[in-house]
Amino acid sequence: MKIAxxxxxxxxxxxxxxAKLFHYSSEVTIFEKTTKILSKVKISGGGRCNVTNGCEDIKTxxxxxxxxxxxxxxxxGTFSTTQTKAWFAKREVPLYxxxxxxxxxVSDDSQTIIDCFLSQCKELNIPIKLxxxxxxxxxxxxxxxxxxKDNKEDNFYDKVxxxxxxxxxxxxxxxxxxxxxQIISPVPSLFTFNMPKEHxxxxxxVVATQVIATIPGTKLKSNGPLLITHWGMSGPAILKLSAFGARVLHDYNYNFQVCINWSNEINExxxxxxxxxxxxxxxxKILPNQKVIAMxxxxxxxxxxxxxxxKDKKWSELGKKGINKLVSVLTHDIYEVKGKTTFKEEFVTSGGIDLGDVNFKTMESxxxxxxxxxxxxxxxxxITGGYNFQAAWTTAYIAAKLQ
Ligand SMILES: Cc1cc2nc3c(=O)[nH]c(=O)nc-3n(C[C@H](O)[C@H](O)[C@H](O)COP(=O)(O)OP(=O)(O)OC[C@H]3O[C@@H](n4cnc5c(N)ncnc54)[C@H](O)[C@@H]3O)c2cc1C
Structure with missing residues:
Protein backbone atom coordinates (compact mmCIF):
# COMPACT_ATOMS: atom_id res chain seq x y z
CA MET A 1 0.00 0.00 0.00
CA LYS A 2 1.30 3.51 -0.87
CA ILE A 3 0.51 6.17 1.72
CA ALA A 4 1.10 9.90 1.26
CA ALA A 19 0.85 4.70 9.84
CA LYS A 20 4.11 2.85 9.22
CA LEU A 21 3.83 1.11 12.59
CA PHE A 22 0.23 0.05 11.87
CA HIS A 23 0.95 -0.97 8.25
CA TYR A 24 4.54 -2.08 8.32
CA SER A 25 4.77 -3.33 4.75
CA SER A 26 3.41 -0.05 3.35
CA GLU A 27 5.38 2.73 1.74
CA VAL A 28 4.82 5.96 3.70
CA THR A 29 6.10 9.32 2.47
CA ILE A 30 5.84 12.80 4.03
CA PHE A 31 5.46 15.72 1.61
CA GLU A 32 6.30 19.19 2.94
CA LYS A 33 5.89 22.32 0.86
CA THR A 34 8.66 24.38 2.48
CA THR A 35 12.32 23.60 3.12
CA LYS A 36 11.65 23.22 6.85
CA ILE A 37 9.89 20.51 8.80
CA LEU A 38 8.31 20.80 12.25
CA SER A 39 8.88 24.54 12.32
CA LYS A 40 6.02 25.20 14.76
CA VAL A 41 7.19 22.40 17.06
CA LYS A 42 10.58 24.09 17.15
CA ILE A 43 9.23 27.45 18.38
CA SER A 44 6.38 26.01 20.43
CA GLY A 45 6.05 26.68 24.14
CA GLY A 46 8.79 29.32 23.98
CA GLY A 47 11.21 26.73 22.53
CA ARG A 48 10.32 24.13 25.18
CA CYS A 49 7.36 22.52 23.35
CA ASN A 50 4.33 22.12 25.56
CA VAL A 51 3.64 18.63 24.17
CA THR A 52 0.38 17.92 25.98
CA ASN A 53 -1.54 18.60 29.19
CA GLY A 54 -1.48 16.67 32.44
CA CYS A 55 -5.28 16.44 32.58
CA GLU A 56 -6.43 12.84 32.13
CA ASP A 57 -10.17 13.30 32.44
CA ILE A 58 -11.62 13.24 28.92
CA LYS A 59 -14.64 15.39 29.76
CA THR A 60 -12.43 18.12 31.24
CA GLY A 77 -11.05 7.77 24.17
CA THR A 78 -8.67 6.16 21.65
CA PHE A 79 -5.58 8.29 22.14
CA SER A 80 -5.42 10.80 24.97
CA THR A 81 -2.83 12.58 27.09
CA THR A 82 -1.89 9.34 28.91
CA GLN A 83 -1.13 7.65 25.57
CA THR A 84 0.88 10.69 24.43
CA LYS A 85 3.09 10.47 27.51
CA ALA A 86 3.50 6.72 27.06
CA TRP A 87 4.27 7.13 23.32
CA PHE A 88 7.13 9.54 24.00
CA ALA A 89 8.37 7.63 27.05
CA LYS A 90 8.64 4.47 24.93
CA ARG A 91 10.92 6.40 22.60
CA GLU A 92 13.10 7.63 25.44
CA VAL A 93 11.63 11.11 25.56
CA PRO A 94 10.62 11.52 29.21
CA LEU A 95 8.11 14.27 29.91
CA TYR A 96 7.26 16.17 33.07
CA VAL A 106 12.45 16.84 30.57
CA SER A 107 15.12 18.44 28.35
CA ASP A 108 12.96 21.62 28.19
CA ASP A 109 14.00 21.75 24.56
CA SER A 110 11.62 21.31 21.61
CA GLN A 111 14.52 19.90 19.56
CA THR A 112 14.15 16.68 21.61
CA ILE A 113 10.70 16.14 20.06
CA ILE A 114 12.01 16.92 16.57
CA ASP A 115 14.97 14.55 17.03
CA CYS A 116 12.59 11.82 18.21
CA PHE A 117 10.43 12.16 15.09
CA LEU A 118 13.43 12.29 12.76
CA SER A 119 15.05 9.21 14.26
CA GLN A 120 11.71 7.35 14.04
CA CYS A 121 11.43 8.28 10.35
CA LYS A 122 14.98 7.07 9.74
CA GLU A 123 14.42 3.81 11.60
CA LEU A 124 11.11 3.15 9.85
CA ASN A 125 12.39 4.25 6.46
CA ILE A 126 9.92 7.10 5.92
CA PRO A 127 11.22 9.52 3.29
CA ILE A 128 10.59 13.25 3.86
CA LYS A 129 10.22 15.15 0.60
CA LEU A 130 10.81 18.87 1.06
CA LYS A 149 3.57 22.39 -7.69
CA ASP A 150 5.89 22.73 -10.71
CA ASN A 151 5.12 19.17 -11.72
CA LYS A 152 2.86 18.26 -14.61
CA GLU A 153 2.39 14.61 -13.76
CA ASP A 154 0.15 13.03 -11.15
CA ASN A 155 1.47 10.65 -8.47
CA PHE A 156 -0.83 7.89 -7.28
CA TYR A 157 -1.49 6.71 -3.70
CA ASP A 158 -3.83 4.22 -2.05
CA LYS A 159 -4.36 6.36 1.04
CA VAL A 160 -3.69 10.06 1.67
CA GLN A 182 -17.05 22.75 3.56
CA ILE A 183 -14.51 25.21 4.91
CA ILE A 184 -15.18 27.29 8.02
CA SER A 185 -13.47 30.62 7.32
CA PRO A 186 -10.37 31.07 9.47
CA VAL A 187 -10.14 33.67 12.24
CA PRO A 188 -7.38 34.05 14.84
CA SER A 189 -7.69 32.48 18.26
CA LEU A 190 -5.56 32.92 21.41
CA PHE A 191 -4.80 36.62 21.41
CA THR A 192 -4.46 39.30 24.07
CA PHE A 193 -6.59 42.45 24.35
CA ASN A 194 -5.32 45.92 23.41
CA MET A 195 -6.58 48.80 25.57
CA PRO A 196 -4.87 51.92 24.24
CA LYS A 197 -7.12 54.32 26.21
CA GLU A 198 -7.15 52.53 29.56
CA HIS A 199 -4.88 53.71 32.38
CA VAL A 206 0.72 43.03 37.78
CA VAL A 207 -1.11 39.68 38.02
CA ALA A 208 -4.54 39.16 39.57
CA THR A 209 -4.55 35.49 40.51
CA GLN A 210 -8.27 34.74 39.98
CA VAL A 211 -10.77 36.88 38.09
CA ILE A 212 -13.95 36.27 36.13
CA ALA A 213 -13.82 37.95 32.71
CA THR A 214 -16.95 38.39 30.59
CA ILE A 215 -17.89 40.15 27.36
CA PRO A 216 -21.08 42.17 27.98
CA GLY A 217 -23.86 41.37 25.52
CA THR A 218 -22.58 37.82 24.97
CA LYS A 219 -22.47 34.60 26.98
CA LEU A 220 -18.67 34.62 26.87
CA LYS A 221 -17.17 34.07 30.28
CA SER A 222 -13.88 32.71 31.59
CA ASN A 223 -11.90 32.66 34.79
CA GLY A 224 -8.30 32.33 35.85
CA PRO A 225 -5.26 34.55 36.32
CA LEU A 226 -5.14 37.92 34.54
CA LEU A 227 -1.92 39.69 33.56
CA ILE A 228 -1.89 43.45 32.98
CA THR A 229 0.47 44.32 30.13
CA HIS A 230 1.76 47.60 28.73
CA TRP A 231 -0.77 47.27 25.89
CA GLY A 232 -3.79 45.87 27.76
CA MET A 233 -4.67 42.53 29.30
CA SER A 234 -3.36 38.99 28.88
CA GLY A 235 -3.06 35.83 30.97
CA PRO A 236 -5.15 32.64 30.97
CA ALA A 237 -8.51 34.35 31.70
CA ILE A 238 -8.11 36.63 28.67
CA LEU A 239 -6.63 33.99 26.34
CA LYS A 240 -9.49 31.61 27.13
CA LEU A 241 -11.98 34.38 26.41
CA SER A 242 -10.22 35.11 23.09
CA ALA A 243 -10.39 31.44 22.12
CA PHE A 244 -14.02 30.86 23.02
CA GLY A 245 -14.94 34.25 21.57
CA ALA A 246 -12.72 34.00 18.46
CA ARG A 247 -15.60 34.30 16.02
CA VAL A 248 -17.74 36.84 17.90
CA LEU A 249 -14.79 39.11 18.64
CA HIS A 250 -13.75 38.93 14.99
CA ASP A 251 -17.29 40.01 14.06
CA TYR A 252 -16.90 42.95 16.49
CA ASN A 253 -13.72 43.85 14.58
CA TYR A 254 -11.94 43.56 17.95
CA ASN A 255 -13.76 46.64 19.33
CA PHE A 256 -15.69 45.58 22.41
CA GLN A 257 -15.90 45.88 26.17
CA VAL A 258 -14.55 43.40 28.67
CA CYS A 259 -15.95 43.21 32.19
CA ILE A 260 -13.63 42.08 34.98
CA ASN A 261 -14.90 40.71 38.25
CA TRP A 262 -11.81 41.05 40.43
CA SER A 263 -13.53 39.27 43.29
CA ASN A 264 -13.87 35.94 41.43
CA GLU A 265 -17.27 35.55 43.15
CA ILE A 266 -20.29 35.30 40.89
CA ASN A 267 -22.54 36.60 43.63
CA GLU A 268 -21.88 40.32 44.23
CA LYS A 285 -8.74 52.31 58.88
CA ILE A 286 -8.07 53.95 55.54
CA LEU A 287 -9.03 52.03 52.38
CA PRO A 288 -5.49 51.18 51.18
CA ASN A 289 -4.74 49.46 54.52
CA GLN A 290 -7.49 46.88 54.27
CA LYS A 291 -8.10 44.87 51.08
CA VAL A 292 -11.53 43.42 50.38
CA ILE A 293 -10.03 40.76 48.13
CA ALA A 294 -6.48 39.40 48.09
CA MET A 295 -4.69 41.18 45.24
CA LYS A 311 -6.01 57.22 49.58
CA ASP A 312 -6.97 58.92 52.87
CA LYS A 313 -10.60 57.80 52.76
CA LYS A 314 -11.69 55.82 55.84
CA TRP A 315 -14.01 52.83 55.66
CA SER A 316 -16.48 54.61 57.98
CA GLU A 317 -16.74 57.46 55.44
CA LEU A 318 -17.87 55.29 52.52
CA GLY A 319 -21.63 55.40 53.13
CA LYS A 320 -24.16 53.44 51.11
CA LYS A 321 -23.29 55.19 47.84
CA GLY A 322 -19.57 54.62 48.36
CA ILE A 323 -20.10 50.93 49.12
CA ASN A 324 -22.20 50.58 45.95
CA LYS A 325 -19.44 52.22 43.90
CA LEU A 326 -16.71 49.98 45.35
CA VAL A 327 -18.82 46.83 44.86
CA SER A 328 -19.43 47.88 41.26
CA VAL A 329 -15.71 48.39 40.48
CA LEU A 330 -14.71 45.16 42.21
CA THR A 331 -17.31 43.03 40.45
CA HIS A 332 -18.27 44.82 37.20
CA ASP A 333 -15.18 46.71 36.07
CA ILE A 334 -15.60 47.58 32.38
CA TYR A 335 -12.71 48.29 29.98
CA GLU A 336 -12.72 49.27 26.31
CA VAL A 337 -10.82 46.90 24.03
CA LYS A 338 -9.53 48.21 20.73
CA GLY A 339 -7.61 45.61 18.80
CA LYS A 340 -5.71 42.47 19.65
CA THR A 341 -2.13 41.28 19.91
CA THR A 342 -0.99 37.81 18.96
CA PHE A 343 0.03 35.70 21.91
CA LYS A 344 3.59 34.76 21.05
CA GLU A 345 3.87 31.61 23.13
CA GLU A 346 1.15 29.72 21.33
CA PHE A 347 -1.38 30.81 18.76
CA VAL A 348 -3.71 29.01 16.42
CA THR A 349 -6.31 29.76 13.80
CA SER A 350 -9.83 28.61 14.34
CA GLY A 351 -11.56 27.47 11.17
CA GLY A 352 -10.66 24.91 8.53
CA ILE A 353 -12.39 21.76 7.33
CA ASP A 354 -15.92 21.53 8.69
CA LEU A 355 -15.97 18.70 11.22
CA GLY A 356 -19.29 17.51 9.79
CA ASP A 357 -17.33 16.32 6.74
CA VAL A 358 -15.03 14.09 8.83
CA ASN A 359 -15.77 10.69 10.36
CA PHE A 360 -14.18 11.02 13.79
CA LYS A 361 -14.00 7.25 14.31
CA THR A 362 -11.47 7.04 11.48
CA MET A 363 -10.65 10.67 10.54
CA GLU A 364 -11.65 9.74 7.00
CA SER A 365 -13.34 12.31 4.79
CA ILE A 383 -6.88 26.93 24.61
CA THR A 384 -3.23 27.21 25.66
CA GLY A 385 -1.70 24.44 27.74
CA GLY A 386 -0.65 21.72 25.27
CA TYR A 387 -4.17 21.04 24.03
CA ASN A 388 -3.42 21.96 20.43
CA PHE A 389 -0.60 19.45 20.10
CA GLN A 390 -2.77 16.87 21.84
CA ALA A 391 -5.45 17.39 19.17
CA ALA A 392 -2.73 16.85 16.53
CA TRP A 393 -1.50 13.62 18.19
CA THR A 394 -5.02 12.26 18.75
CA THR A 395 -6.32 12.89 15.24
CA ALA A 396 -3.04 11.81 13.59
CA TYR A 397 -2.97 8.54 15.54
CA ILE A 398 -6.53 7.67 14.51
CA ALA A 399 -5.93 8.72 10.89
CA ALA A 400 -2.80 6.55 10.84
CA LYS A 401 -4.91 3.43 11.33
CA LEU A 402 -6.31 4.13 7.83
CA GLN A 403 -9.56 2.31 8.64
C1 LIG B 1 4.43 30.25 18.23
C2 LIG B 1 3.57 29.05 18.46
C3 LIG B 1 3.75 28.31 19.61
C4 LIG B 1 2.92 27.21 19.87
N1 LIG B 1 3.13 26.49 21.01
C5 LIG B 1 2.32 25.44 21.28
C6 LIG B 1 2.53 24.64 22.44
O1 LIG B 1 3.49 24.83 23.18
N2 LIG B 1 1.64 23.63 22.68
C7 LIG B 1 0.58 23.36 21.85
O2 LIG B 1 -0.19 22.43 22.13
N3 LIG B 1 0.40 24.06 20.72
C8 LIG B 1 1.24 25.08 20.41
N4 LIG B 1 1.05 25.79 19.26
C9 LIG B 1 0.01 25.33 18.32
C10 LIG B 1 0.59 24.13 17.55
O3 LIG B 1 1.88 24.47 17.10
C11 LIG B 1 -0.28 23.76 16.36
O4 LIG B 1 -1.60 23.50 16.81
C12 LIG B 1 0.28 22.51 15.67
O5 LIG B 1 1.59 22.79 15.22
C13 LIG B 1 -0.58 22.10 14.50
O6 LIG B 1 0.09 21.04 13.84
P1 LIG B 1 -0.26 20.64 12.35
O7 LIG B 1 0.72 19.57 11.97
O8 LIG B 1 -1.69 20.39 12.21
O9 LIG B 1 0.04 21.95 11.49
P2 LIG B 1 1.44 22.68 11.22
O10 LIG B 1 2.35 22.57 12.36
O11 LIG B 1 1.07 24.05 10.76
O12 LIG B 1 2.07 21.86 10.01
C14 LIG B 1 1.51 21.88 8.72
C15 LIG B 1 2.63 21.66 7.72
O13 LIG B 1 2.06 21.43 6.43
C16 LIG B 1 2.80 22.14 5.46
N5 LIG B 1 1.91 22.36 4.32
C17 LIG B 1 0.86 23.22 4.23
N6 LIG B 1 0.27 23.12 3.02
C18 LIG B 1 0.94 22.16 2.32
C19 LIG B 1 0.78 21.59 1.03
N7 LIG B 1 -0.19 21.99 0.24
N8 LIG B 1 1.63 20.64 0.64
C20 LIG B 1 2.64 20.21 1.46
N9 LIG B 1 2.83 20.72 2.70
C21 LIG B 1 1.98 21.67 3.14
C22 LIG B 1 3.21 23.41 6.19
O14 LIG B 1 4.30 24.03 5.55
C23 LIG B 1 3.54 22.87 7.58
O15 LIG B 1 4.88 22.46 7.68
C24 LIG B 1 1.88 26.86 18.96
C25 LIG B 1 1.72 27.60 17.79
C26 LIG B 1 2.55 28.67 17.54
C27 LIG B 1 2.37 29.43 16.27
Missing part, protein backbone atom coordinates in the same frame (compact mmCIF):
# COMPACT_ATOMS: atom_id res chain seq x y z
CA UNK A 5 1.13 12.25 4.24
CA UNK A 6 0.80 15.87 3.19
CA UNK A 7 2.40 18.31 5.64
CA UNK A 8 5.61 18.01 7.63
CA UNK A 9 4.28 19.42 10.91
CA UNK A 10 3.36 17.81 14.22
CA UNK A 11 0.28 16.02 12.87
CA UNK A 12 2.00 14.92 9.64
CA UNK A 13 4.98 13.33 11.39
CA UNK A 14 2.86 11.66 14.04
CA UNK A 15 0.51 10.31 11.37
CA UNK A 16 3.34 9.05 9.15
CA UNK A 17 5.23 7.28 11.95
CA UNK A 18 2.12 5.60 13.32
CA UNK A 61 -9.96 17.79 28.38
CA UNK A 62 -12.58 18.12 25.67
CA UNK A 63 -13.91 21.29 27.37
CA UNK A 64 -10.57 22.93 26.52
CA UNK A 65 -11.48 23.01 22.82
CA UNK A 66 -13.76 25.90 21.80
CA UNK A 67 -14.12 24.14 18.45
CA UNK A 68 -13.99 20.39 18.08
CA UNK A 69 -14.38 19.46 21.77
CA UNK A 70 -17.50 17.38 21.21
CA UNK A 71 -16.00 15.42 18.33
CA UNK A 72 -12.65 15.02 20.08
CA UNK A 73 -14.29 13.51 23.14
CA UNK A 74 -14.70 10.17 21.37
CA UNK A 75 -11.32 10.41 19.66
CA UNK A 76 -9.59 11.08 23.00
CA UNK A 97 4.14 18.02 34.22
CA UNK A 98 4.32 21.57 35.58
CA UNK A 99 2.07 22.74 38.43
CA UNK A 100 -0.19 24.48 35.90
CA UNK A 101 -0.75 21.16 34.08
CA UNK A 102 1.44 21.86 31.06
CA UNK A 103 3.63 18.94 29.98
CA UNK A 104 7.15 19.44 28.55
CA UNK A 105 10.07 17.20 27.62
CA UNK A 131 9.66 21.52 -1.42
CA UNK A 132 6.75 19.28 -2.40
CA UNK A 133 3.62 21.37 -2.25
CA UNK A 134 0.46 19.47 -3.11
CA UNK A 135 -1.75 21.72 -5.21
CA UNK A 136 -4.40 19.29 -6.37
CA UNK A 137 -5.98 16.02 -5.30
CA UNK A 138 -7.99 13.93 -7.74
CA UNK A 139 -9.84 10.90 -6.44
CA UNK A 140 -9.89 8.03 -8.91
CA UNK A 141 -11.61 4.63 -8.88
CA UNK A 142 -8.98 2.85 -6.73
CA UNK A 143 -6.31 5.47 -6.11
CA UNK A 144 -5.88 9.12 -5.19
CA UNK A 145 -3.81 11.26 -7.56
CA UNK A 146 -1.63 14.02 -6.11
CA UNK A 147 -0.31 16.90 -8.17
CA UNK A 148 2.71 18.79 -6.86
CA UNK A 161 -3.55 11.88 5.02
CA UNK A 162 -3.88 15.66 4.84
CA UNK A 163 -2.05 17.36 7.74
CA UNK A 164 -1.40 20.77 6.27
CA UNK A 165 -2.23 22.84 9.36
CA UNK A 166 -4.22 26.05 9.66
CA UNK A 167 -4.24 28.93 7.25
CA UNK A 168 -4.89 32.58 8.09
CA UNK A 169 -6.79 32.93 4.80
CA UNK A 170 -9.69 30.92 3.39
CA UNK A 171 -7.86 30.64 0.04
CA UNK A 172 -5.32 28.40 1.78
CA UNK A 173 -8.02 25.71 1.95
CA UNK A 174 -9.26 26.14 -1.63
CA UNK A 175 -7.66 22.92 -2.94
CA UNK A 176 -9.45 20.95 -0.19
CA UNK A 177 -12.68 22.86 -0.79
CA UNK A 178 -12.48 21.90 -4.48
CA UNK A 179 -13.00 18.29 -3.38
CA UNK A 180 -16.41 19.20 -1.96
CA UNK A 181 -15.49 19.84 1.69
CA UNK A 200 -4.73 50.24 33.88
CA UNK A 201 -1.85 49.56 31.46
CA UNK A 202 0.32 51.62 33.84
CA UNK A 203 0.17 48.57 36.13
CA UNK A 204 1.96 46.41 33.55
CA UNK A 205 3.36 43.23 35.04
CA UNK A 269 -23.65 40.06 47.62
CA UNK A 270 -20.57 38.19 48.81
CA UNK A 271 -18.30 41.19 48.05
CA UNK A 272 -20.85 43.61 49.56
CA UNK A 273 -20.95 41.55 52.76
CA UNK A 274 -17.15 41.53 52.98
CA UNK A 275 -17.08 45.32 52.65
CA UNK A 276 -19.73 45.71 55.37
CA UNK A 277 -17.70 43.47 57.67
CA UNK A 278 -14.63 45.71 57.18
CA UNK A 279 -16.71 48.83 57.81
CA UNK A 280 -17.99 47.29 61.09
CA UNK A 281 -14.63 45.89 62.15
CA UNK A 282 -12.19 48.60 61.10
CA UNK A 283 -14.14 51.83 60.49
CA UNK A 284 -11.13 54.07 61.26
CA UNK A 296 -1.41 42.99 44.58
CA UNK A 297 -1.01 46.33 46.41
CA UNK A 298 -0.75 48.36 43.21
CA UNK A 299 -3.96 46.90 41.81
CA UNK A 300 -5.87 47.57 45.04
CA UNK A 301 -4.65 51.20 45.11
CA UNK A 302 -5.65 51.56 41.45
CA UNK A 303 -9.16 50.16 42.07
CA UNK A 304 -9.68 52.50 45.06
CA UNK A 305 -8.77 55.41 42.81
CA UNK A 306 -10.99 54.03 40.03
CA UNK A 307 -13.89 53.91 42.48
CA UNK A 308 -13.44 57.68 42.98
CA UNK A 309 -11.84 57.64 46.44
CA UNK A 310 -8.57 59.15 47.56
CA UNK A 366 -17.06 11.64 4.44
CA UNK A 367 -16.79 12.97 0.91
CA UNK A 368 -13.68 11.29 -0.53
CA UNK A 369 -12.91 7.69 0.49
CA UNK A 370 -9.30 6.90 1.44
CA UNK A 371 -8.63 10.55 2.25
CA UNK A 372 -7.95 11.32 5.94
CA UNK A 373 -7.34 14.45 8.00
CA UNK A 374 -5.12 15.18 10.99
CA UNK A 375 -4.33 18.30 13.04
CA UNK A 376 -5.12 21.95 12.70
CA UNK A 377 -6.27 21.72 9.06
CA UNK A 378 -9.65 20.87 10.61
CA UNK A 379 -11.88 23.29 12.49
CA UNK A 380 -10.40 22.20 15.84
CA UNK A 381 -8.52 24.42 18.25
CA UNK A 382 -7.80 24.42 21.94
Missing amino acids: VIGGGAAGFFAAIN LSAAYPRGGRQLKKAL TQDDGRVFP KHQVIKITPQAEKIALRF IIATGGSPKAEGFQWIKNLGH ITKLMG AFTREKIKQIVDRSPQ PERLWTYLIHRSGFN KIIPNLYFAGEVMNIDG
